[in-house]
Amino acid sequence: MFGEYTPLMKPMLIARRMERGTAIIDDELGLQKLCPSCHEFWPQDTLFWSVSSREADGLQCHCKACQDERRSERTVKDNERRNAA
Numbered sequence: 001m002f003g004e005y006t007p008l009m010k011p012m013l014i015a016r017r018m019e020r021g022t023a024i025i026d027d028e029l030g031l032q033k034l035c036p037s038c039h040e041f042w043p044q045d046t047l048f049w050s051v052s053s054r055e056a057d058g059l060q061c062h063c064k065a066c067q068d069e070r071r072s073e074r075t076v077k078d079n080e081r082r083n084a085a
C-alpha cells in the first residue's frame, strides 16, 4: 500500500474504546475500529477511514465505504428532486 497511515491515538482512548467494544486489536491486522454504520471492524488507518481533525482519533467515525454510500444516496435523492421539478 502507499501513503496509508494510522493517526496517533492516546493510549487511554484505545483502552476506553476496547472496554466499550468499539475497538479491537487483531493479532495480524493490529488495531481495528468499529464502524457504527455497517457494524464491521476495519483497520485503524487512512486506507479504510477518511482523516478528520475533529475526531479524537484523527479519523472519521464512519468508514469510507459507508461515507461513499451516503454520498451516492444523497446524489440519487438530488437527482429525483431535480426530475420531479
Ligand SMILES: [Zn+2]
Binding pocket: 035, 036, 037, 038, 039, 040, 062, 063, 064, 065, 066
Ligand atoms: Zn461502515
